[in-house]
Every structure is written in C-alpha cells, then in structure tokens.
Amino acid sequence: MALSILVTEDDLGTRIAIAECLKQAGYGVITAANGREALRLLYEHHPHVVITDVMMPEMDGYALVHEIRQHPSLRLLPVIFLTARDTTAERVRGYELGCDVYLPKPFELEELRAIVGNLIERSQMVQSEMQFQHQVRSKSALAAVPLPAQNPMAAHPTLHFTDREQEILSLLSEGLSNNQIGSQLHLSPRTVEKYVSRLFRKTDTANRTELVRLAVEQHLLDRVR
Incomplete structure (x- = not known):
C-alpha cells in the first residue's frame, strides 16, 4: 500500500515540483490549489502527511490546519508548513495551531523529502505503540478469565x-x-x-x-x- 502525501500549494510550478520529487521517492501524491480543496481531498483520500503553503486563496494554511486539528482522528496527522514569510510570530502561530515542521521558502526538495520520511516513520511508530498498548490493556482485562x-x-x-x-x-x-x-x-x-x-x-x-x-x-x- 503506497504512502500518500497531500500537497497544497497555489503556485502551479512549486506544486508540480514537489509532487514529482515525492513521486520519484515512491509516494502517492494528491494535489490541491487551496485549503478548501485540500480539506475535501483530505477526507476523501486520508493521506499520511499534509504539506501546505500558508498564504493561499479561499482558505489559507492556518485555517486548514485549524480545521484538521478539530477532528480527533486527524490530530496526529503530520503537517508541514511552507511559506516565504518566516517571522518568529508566524512560526509560533503555526506551531500553536498544530503544524509539525515550518519550512521557509526557498527550500531544497531533497530536504522536504527527508522531512516527509522522518514524519511518516515517527507517526507510524506512535500509532503502532498506541495500538499495541490498547491490545495489552485488552489482554490484561481478560487475564482474570481462566482459559x-x-x-x-x-x-x-x-x-x-x-x-x-x-x-x-x-x-x-x-x-x-x-x-x-x-x-x-x-x-x-x-x-x-x-x-x-x-x-x-x-x-x-x-x-x-x-x-x-x-x-x-x-x-x-x-x-x-
């Protein structure tokens, strides 16, 4: 099962470049031109990582991440912010909303690919540990029953x-x-x-x-x- 990445970027050239880089790394890629379109695709495709520009029409990256974090099932979904505006206040706002990485433009595609791989590994290990702990608790609850x-x-x-x-x-x-x-x-x-x-x-x-x-x-x- 291919791991999928949702790339949300209003600049067509940047969107294509990111998508091609991730496809070459073996990921499935879904693209959106704004946050509203990304939100629809998010619920349709359930990607493993979201990469989003901050400044976009209709719904910007801040609003998109805010919507994502309102849903309990999406609170651990890794999110990478891309933006040319890299002030401390903007980075703080992004982290407070729930983004995992704030990558200023211009950036190297190879660095973005490495960040994606790292976030996926960490996310899957966390989810696996949570499922394992749930299984352990379930077994403990049944331990008193003689078998x-x-x-x-x-x-x-x-x-x-x-x-x-x-x-x-x-x-x-x-x-x-x-x-x-x-x-x-x-x-x-x-x-x-x-x-x-x-x-x-x-x-x-x-x-x-x-x-x-x-x-x-x-x-x-x-x-x-």
Whole structure:
C-alpha cells in the first residue's frame, strides 16, 4: 500500500515540483490549489502527511490546519508548513495551531523529502505503540478469565497487526534483510528492527524463524495478500 502525501500549494510550478520529487521517492501524491480543496481531498483520500503553503486563496494554511486539528482522528496527522514569510510570530502561530515542521521558502526538495520520511516513520511508530498498548490493556482485562491450556503455537484469533506490521511480516517471510525491507518501505533499518521486535512481542516468538513458522502455520500471511 503506497504512502500518500497531500500537497497544497497555489503556485502551479512549486506544486508540480514537489509532487514529482515525492513521486520519484515512491509516494502517492494528491494535489490541491487551496485549503478548501485540500480539506475535501483530505477526507476523501486520508493521506499520511499534509504539506501546505500558508498564504493561499479561499482558505489559507492556518485555517486548514485549524480545521484538521478539530477532528480527533486527524490530530496526529503530520503537517508541514511552507511559506516565504518566516517571522518568529508566524512560526509560533503555526506551531500553536498544530503544524509539525515550518519550512521557509526557498527550500531544497531533497530536504522536504527527508522531512516527509522522518514524519511518516515517527507517526507510524506512535500509532503502532498506541495500538499495541490498547491490545495489552485488552489482554490484561481478560487475564482474570481462566482459559484452557494451549500450545503457544496455537491460533491467535485476537491478534491484530497494523498495516505496516503486516507488510514487514510478509517481507520477512520472503527472507529480506532489514536493509532490504527498509529500502522497499522507505524506512530506516533501525525503524524496521523496532517493528520486527514488536512482532516478536505480539506473537510470543523469539526469533525470525519462529515468527515466520507461526505466520505460515496460522495463516497470518493471508492477511497481507
């Protein structure tokens, strides 16, 4: 599943340049010419990162971010501000509204691409940790209920993987290294290793061999096909 970026910029040349840079990096890109159009596309496509100019017609970047942060499901959505107006007061206003990075114009496209990758990694790790903690609390609530003894390799009917964990599990089953997985998914080897450790914890396995064997025996790989 391709990671998607919403680029909101009223200048056509800048919008095209950013979109092409991100497409070359393997991202799916949705573009908008103003904040109002971006808001509509946001709810339609559910992007992983929003890049927005500040000064735009109809709805500017400040109003767009304000609208985004009003929705609980979007409060962790990474937002990057782009603007030629780089005063301290404007940066403070942007951060108070909830933007994650304030990148002044002119900027290097390679720097923007690196920022996008960093924000996606951080966002996915936070979401994965939140889901894992929810699962831990759910298991703790059921711990008092006596259950029949079972083999640790038995089925995991309540086991839940995030989309990213499912992708990594599938690539692990193909024998790929952390570097190879990171290259395919636009993640650093360190981040891949964190996901692999999370999979060990969720499945009560000790190494990759056990994890892949469990995934095959319990048809866990069927979820990613």
